Amino acid sequence: MTTVSFSVNGKNVRADVAPDTPLLWVVRDTLGMTGTKFGCGEGVCGACTVHVDGKPVRSCTTPVSAVAGKQITTVEAVGATAAGHAVQAAWLKHDVPQCGYCQSGQIMSATALLAKNKKPSDTEIDAAMSGNICRCGTYNQIRAAIKDAAASMHKEA
Amino acid sequence: METTINTSRRNFLKTSALAGGGLMIGFVIPGASRFAQAAVDFKPNAFLRITADNQVTVICGLSEMGQGVHTAIPMLIAEELEADWSKIKVEQSPADPAFANPFLGFQATGGSSSVRANWEPMRKAGAAAREMLIAAAADTWSANKADCHAEKGMVVHKSGKKLSYGQLAAKAATQPLPANIRLKEPKDFKIVGKGAKRLDTPPKLNGSAVFGMDVRLPGMLTAVVARSPVAGGKVASFNADKAKAMPGVKHVVQIGSGVAVVADGYWNAKKGRDALEIKWDDGAAASLSSEGIRNTFGDLVEKAGTVALTQGDTNTALAGAAKKLEAVYEVPYLAHACMEPMNFTASVKPDSVELWGSTQSPGLLQLVLSQVAGVKPEQVKVTTTLLGGGFGRRFAFDFAIDAVLTSKAVGAPVHVVFPREDDIKGHYYRPASVAKFQAALDAAGNPVATRIHAVGSSIADAGHMPYEANGLKLLKGVDGFAVEGLTEWPYATPNLQVEWTKNEPPIGVWFWRSVGHSQNIFFVEGFVDEMAVAAGKDPYEYRRALLGQNPRYKGVLELAAEKAGWGKPLPAGHARGIAVAQSFGSYTAEVAEVSVGKDGKVKIHRMVCAVDCGLTVNPDIIKRQMESSIVFGLSAALFGEITLKDGKVQQSNFHDYPVLRMNEMPKVEVHIVASTEAPGGVGEPGLPPAAPAVVNAIYAATGKRLRKLPLRMA
Ligand code: FES
Ligand code: FES
Numbered sequence: 001m002t003t004v005s006f007s008v009n010g011k012n013v014r015a016d017v018a019p020d021t022p023l024l025w026v027v028r029d030t031l032g033m034t035g036t037k038f039g040c041g042e043g044v045c046g047a048c049t050v051h052v053d054g055k056p057v058r059s060c061t062t063p064v065s066a067v068a069g070k071q072i073t074t075v076e077a078v079g080a081t082a083a084g085h086a087v088q089a090a091w092l093k094h095d096v097p098q099c100g101y102c103q104s105g106q107i108m109s110a111t112a113l114l115a116k117n118k119k120p121s122d123t124e125i126d127a128a129m130s131g132n133i134c135r136c137g138t139y140n141q142i143r144a145a146i147k148d149a150a151a152s153m154h155k156e157a
Numbered sequence: 158m159e160t161t162i163n164t165s166r167r168n169f170l171k172t173s174a175l176a177g178g179g180l181m182i183g184f185v186i187p188g189a190s191r192f193a194q195a196a197v198d199f200k201p202n203a204f205l206r207i208t209a210d211n212q213v214t215v216i217c218g219l220s221e222m223g224q225g226v227h228t229a230i231p232m233l234i235a236e237e238l239e240a241d242w243s244k245i246k247v248e249q250s251p252a253d254p255a256f257a258n259p260f261l262g263f264q265a266t267g268g269s270s271s272v273r274a275n276w277e278p279m280r281k282a283g284a285a286a287r288e289m290l291i292a293a294a295a296d297t298w299s300a301n302k303a304d305c306h307a308e309k310g311m312v313v314h315k316s317g318k319k320l321s322y323g324q325l326a327a328k329a330a331t332q333p334l335p336a337n338i339r340l341k342e343p344k345d346f347k348i349v350g351k352g353a354k355r356l357d358t359p360p361k362l363n364g365s366a367v368f369g370m371d372v373r374l375p376g377m378l379t380a381v382v383a384r385s386p387v388a389g390g391k392v393a394s395f396n397a398d399k400a401k402a403m404p405g406v407k408h409v410v411q412i413g414s415g416v417a418v419v420a421d422g423y424w425n426a427k428k429g430r431d432a433l434e435i436k437w438d439d440g441a442a443a444s445l446s447s448e449g450i451r452n453t454f455g456d457l458v459e460k461a462g463t464v465a466l467t468q469g470d471t472n473t474a475l476a477g478a479a480k481k482l483e484a485v486y487e488v489p490y491l492a493h494a495c496m497e498p499m500n501f502t503a504s505v506k507p508d509s510v511e512l513w514g515s516t517q518s519p520g521l522l523q524l525v526l527s528q529v530a531g532v533k534p535e536q537v538k539v540t541t542t543l544l545g546g547g548f549g550r551r552f553a554f555d556f557a558i559d560a561v562l563t564s565k566a567v568g569a570p571v572h573v574v575f576p577r578e579d580d581i582k583g584h585y586y587r588p589a590s591v592a593k594f595q596a597a598l599d600a601a602g603n604p605v606a607t608r609i610h611a612v613g614s615s616i617a618d619a620g621h622m623p624y625e626a627n628g629l630k631l632l633k634g635v636d637g638f639a640v641e642g643l644t645e646w647p648y649a650t651p652n653l654q655v656e657w658t659k660n661e662p663p664i665g666v667w668f669w670r671s672v673g674h675s676q677n678i679f680f681v682e683g684f685v686d687e688m689a690v691a692a693g694k695d696p697y698e699y700r701r702a703l704l705g706q707n708p709r710y711k712g713v714l715e716l717a718a719e720k721a722g723w724g725k726p727l728p729a730g731h732a733r734g735i736a737v738a739q740s741f742g743s744y745t746a747e748v749a750e751v752s753v754g755k756d757g758k759v760k761i762h763r764m765v766c767a768v769d770c771g772l773t774v775n776p777d778i779i780k781r782q783m784e785s786s787i788v789f790g791l792s793a794a795l796f797g798e799i800t801l802k803d804g805k806v807q808q809s810n811f812h813d814y815p816v817l818r819m820n821e822m823p824k825v826e827v828h829i830v831a832s833t834e835a836p837g838g839v840g841e842p843g844l845p846p847a848a849p850a851v852v853n854a855i856y857a858a859t860g861k862r863l864r865k866l867p868l869r870m871a
Contacts, residue, residue, distance in 0.1 A: 001404065018404050021424050029379070029422035034371035035364015037545075038423070039496055040577045044811045047496065075364040088362045095354055095777065098785060099223030100361030101368060101496040101545025126820040133811060135496040135546050136223045137788025139822040141781070 006067045008033070009077035015064060023067055024048045024059035027074060035075040035104050039133065046132030047101065049108040050074050056112035058131075075104040082153065083114040090149035098136035106132050110146050119150055204250070205234055205286055211310065211323035213238070214246045218256025219275075220266040220517050221249070221357055222547035223785070224840040225778035228355045229272050230279055232774055236348045237283030237341060240322070241310035247356050252519035252539035264520025267552050267668065269741035269838020272774055276836050280340055288335040293328035294320050343772060343833065352777035357543070368545045369514030370574070372502040377570040378407055379423045380563045381430040381579075384415040385437050387804035388445075388584050388663050392416060393436040403429040412562040414555065419567050423574050439804055442663040447589075447800040450662045451487070454591035454612045458485060462610045462656030465635040466644045469652030474606035478597030482691050485593045486680040487865045490586040490799040491669055492814060497545020498580045503560035504570035505530055510537045510561060511570075515544040517551040525554050529561050548789070549668030553585055581814050582806040586799055587669030588614040588639070590676045594684040597652075602692020603703065606652035609643050611677070614666045615659050634659075638668075642677030642845065645739060647710050648685060648703035664801070670789055671841040674740040679794075682736035682849030683864060686856065696853060697723050697735050709769050710737055712830050713746040716767035720828050721748035728752075731762065734853025736846035741838030743770035744830075747787070749850035750823075753859050757870035761791060761823040761851060766843060768827065771834035779839045780827040786843030787825055792816040794848035798867050 002019045005012065008031060015026045027036050027050070036059060039047030043061040050059045051073040078084035087110050097103045106129070113120055113128035120128065125146055134142070204216040215234050221227040227247045235245050250256050256264045260274040287307045294312035295302040297320065304315045311319045322329075343350070360366040385391065397409035400418050405425030410417050416433060420426035475481065501514035503526075510530045516522050519539040527534040544551055556573055564571040575583065590613035597606040615636035635657050643655045669675060689699035697718050704711040714737045718724075721733060730752045737746040750763040766783045773779055796815040800807045808814040827843075852863050861870065 018425075025422055025424040029424070032373060033364070034367070034373065037368075037496075038370060038498065038574075040811050042577070042810055042812065045496075079363060091362050092358055095358050095781075097223075097355075097358055097361040098225070098781065099221075099496060099544060099546045100357070100366050103361050104364050107362065129819040131818075133496065133816055133818060135494060135548075135789070135816060137785040137817070137822075138781075139788070139817075139819045140784065140825060142819070143822075 002065065004064050004068050006070050006072060008072045009074060017064060019065040020063050022060050023050065023062045023064050023072070026064045027059060033074060033076055037101055037104050039102065039105070044131070046105040046109060049105040049132065051078070051108060051112060054112070054115065056109050075107055078108060078111050081111065081115065083149070084111045086149040086153045087111045087114060087145070090145040090152065093148065094141050094145040096138050096141045096145050098138055102132060102134045102136070106134065106142055110142065110149070114146065114150055114153065118153060120146065205238070205282055207286070207322050207326045207329070209323045209326055211244055211321050212246060213240050213244055213310070213322065214248055216248045216250045218250040218253070218264055219258070219271045220519070220541055220544055220547065222266070222517065222544035222551065224271070224782060225355055225775065226266065226271045227357050228353060229774050229778060230275060231356060232348050232353055233275065233279035234283035236346055237280045238287050239307035239309065242348055242353060244310055245356065249541050252523045252541070254520065257520060263518070265518035265552065266547070267517050267549060269840040269842065272836050273742055273838055281338055284338045284340055285335055286329070288338065289329045289332040290322055290325050292332045293325045296328065297325070349774050350772070350776070353775055355778070367542050368497050369500050369502070369542045370497055370545065372513040372542065372572060374502065374504065374570045377502065377572055378419045378421065378567065379426045380417045380419045380559070380571050380573045381423070381426040381576060382412065382415050382417045382559055382573060383430050383433050383435055384579065385439070386582070387437065387439040388442045388665060390437045390439045390442070393438040395436065396434040399432040399434060400429040403432050405429070408567045409433070410563060410566040412559060412566065414559055417559065417563045417566070417573070419563060419571060426574070427576055443804045445662060445664070445804045446802050447489070450589060450801070451591070453660060454589070455485070457612045457658045457660055458591045458593045458610055460658070462612070462658035463634045464654065465640045465657050466653065466655040469606070471606045471608050471652040471654035474652040475595055475597050475608060478605060479600060480598040480691065482596045482598065482688060483594065484684055484687055484864055485591060486683060487591045488589060488676040488679065489797070489866065490589045490664060491793055491797045492581050492583070492586060492799055492808070493546070493548045493550035493669060494581060494811070494814060494816060495546030495548060495550055498577050499550070499556040499575040499583065500573060501556040501560040502570065502572040503557065503564040505561055505565040508532065508536060512537065512557060512560070513540045513542060514557065515542055515547070515551055516557070517544070517547045522554055522557055526557055526561055529558050530565065548670040549672070550585055552668055555585070577811070578809040581808050581810060584665030584806070585667035586664060587675060588616065588666040590639070592643070592677070592680045594680070596684070596688055598688065598692060602688070602694060604648060604650040604688060607646065607650050608654045608656070609646070610656040610658070611640060611643060611680070612658045612660055613639055614661045614664070615639055616666050616668060616672070618659070619666050638673045640677070641673035642681060642738065642740065646681065647707045647739065648700070649706060670786065671740055671844040674738060674841070674845040675790070675793070678736065678738040678740070678845030679848045679852070679866065682738070682846065683852050686734070686849070686853040687862065700735070700737060709744045710739060713737060713744045713767040713769050716828055716830055717746035717748050717765055720767065720826060721750070721765035723748060730858065732854050732858035734850045734855070734857055736849035736853060738842065738845040740842045740845055743768060743837030743839065743842040745783070745842045745846050747846040747850040749847070749854040751851055751854040751858060753855060753870060759795065759851070759855060759868055759870065763824045763826070764847065764850070766825065766827045767830060768842065769830035769832055770837040770839050770842065771832050772836050773829055774836060776829055779829060782839040783827040783843035784825045786841060787847045788817050788822070790844040790847030791851065794851055794866055794868055796867050
């Protein structure tokens, strides 16, 4: 057991867990925030995506020891950022989710993309989003919503 | 057309006043419940709650797994209720025999049945409430009911005065049930047929939606179970010392399915499980391999099977045919790979069992788990959460049984979680199948006779089936799920015979999105394409001519071909393929546009789908469900395959059981045929034509006929 300190959605937290514990399970089980999802546990589905210092990271393969002192953002608070807000609004407008289970991860990946690229091309959307599986097949709606979110951010900018 | 339902003969509506002064109405389907122990005098199929604050809440007994039922059911009720759609809320019902699915006889969501089964009952429930609200208003005003009408959550008098449903709720609850319920004519629909927004979207955007995986209870522990890597294998012995020494591990207990390691959270439970030392007794399936199964199926398909359908004299017609055509098709076992891995939570006490989680069949769960726990069904309380995908997998009980047994053993609430690997290796597979087709064609290339013989396992007879449900029995030795899509052969053919041979390798098989149609339409539509080629005809025109007696098939075929630009020029290397199907009361046709790279890589550029699902309730949701099913079907066609070696499943996670991703996603267009027929299902019918449309397009592009999934060009 070790104690790891970092911040989640602006709040400082400490977790007393085995250092190899993935960030995902610290967030879900230790901190009790269940918005971040478990899909594969090996970094290939994207359901567990969070932001670490603004970058999209698969929390299921990130040992908590690797985020000591860093700032984590999860889906519960991503709406407070400009890109996150635009993404959630576009997701609502396009009624993107079906079952919804993958959508936390999709929203986190899309937000990270738009935060650094205000006008992503289809190829750039593919590159940023192909790590996120959706078994309900909402990919075309995700693509449309990303473009819509990008356009709305331009308007506001 | 005016539908009048006479309710006087049978007292099948019941109302009750809410404690807070409101109207609650339930609608009873006579004979809806088939379980004797569930005998209640009235069995409301759905509840509607209107409270003084104008809140209209629909309590939905059906599980929301992405298909949009938590929006579609409220739309049906709101339509007849003349409710203000912006004020509608939906709530998941507890497991209760009152919510039995009229099609299935128990509370469950599957078979694309939700709207089909509830189309009338839900509208009647809304209409009855509307009449009682009008009566309450007329009473208040001492006016004539005929001078009042309902509109957007208000009752309006011809003089212009109004009362809201909230204001009328308490009084409406005291009104007698209407003797006659008049349902609206479709032309007067204001909500049904329009694209209402989904009610479940907002919580799915900010992490607040609660899935089974997100259930958290005070004192809850998490369990990961070690199950036999070989189907049917048993624990010979185990040593828990190392597992118990792992951080956070609280208990190690043997349960029916294996050994459960119970810890303070998932990660510690998983690491504890990995540290367990178990000796397995593999049993009879230890030498099982995919190759062996294929060989067995391949031998059997050459023999005669049990006749599922026969018309004319197929064998004689085949023997005397001028032109004969023969082909053998094959599909593998498939896992569902729902995005949310299997999991369930249970709290077992001496005289009660509480369950929480993602289930498609809370009603059956209640019955099955009461037997597992040794209590009465009414002592089992089931709370259905949102489902992170179902696709048939969550019709099963294995995860809930594990949760109940583990909770019982450790005396605390337990959340059983399957790592993804356990989910993929979990033996609830779409059955593998091999089918042989033989056709005799006349001089014009039209079929004189077709014989189809399919070989595979029976879902209805599977060991996984711990209950006898309506229609889930072999009829005259044939499993309807195994031959659906074959026996409906829609092409004009004077002599037709469908045979089936049951062969059951020790592999757990189960319902998988669109069930038997998932393989059988691939077989049929691939083979019909071969017949068109043999006849020297265009595959679309050939089908169209032979579907003359089936206008709804023909309708979707023509619409899909038209919208896809069938016959129009394409970029170099691109080609189109077409396929058509009927399933779950709906008709679907799809045109795939593909190209095949020099490296043999298949690229699917565009899928055009036409659907005739009768009267449309929510066109947006219908289109999404078609697209969703297409993606599911394409994932299976391109990649899906569960294989076995030495009795063990070789796949484990998305790296070796891949599914379609964003960069592989084709453009999808869905066109709905305008129809006044009763609604058909929409959650599955988009799937069956997807794979054959692609296979037929590959043939058009390359001249290579693929008869086996997943697609391999080499
Ligand atoms: S759960 Fe982390 S990538 Fe799948
Ligand atoms: S919405 Fe169901 S997995 Fe993406």
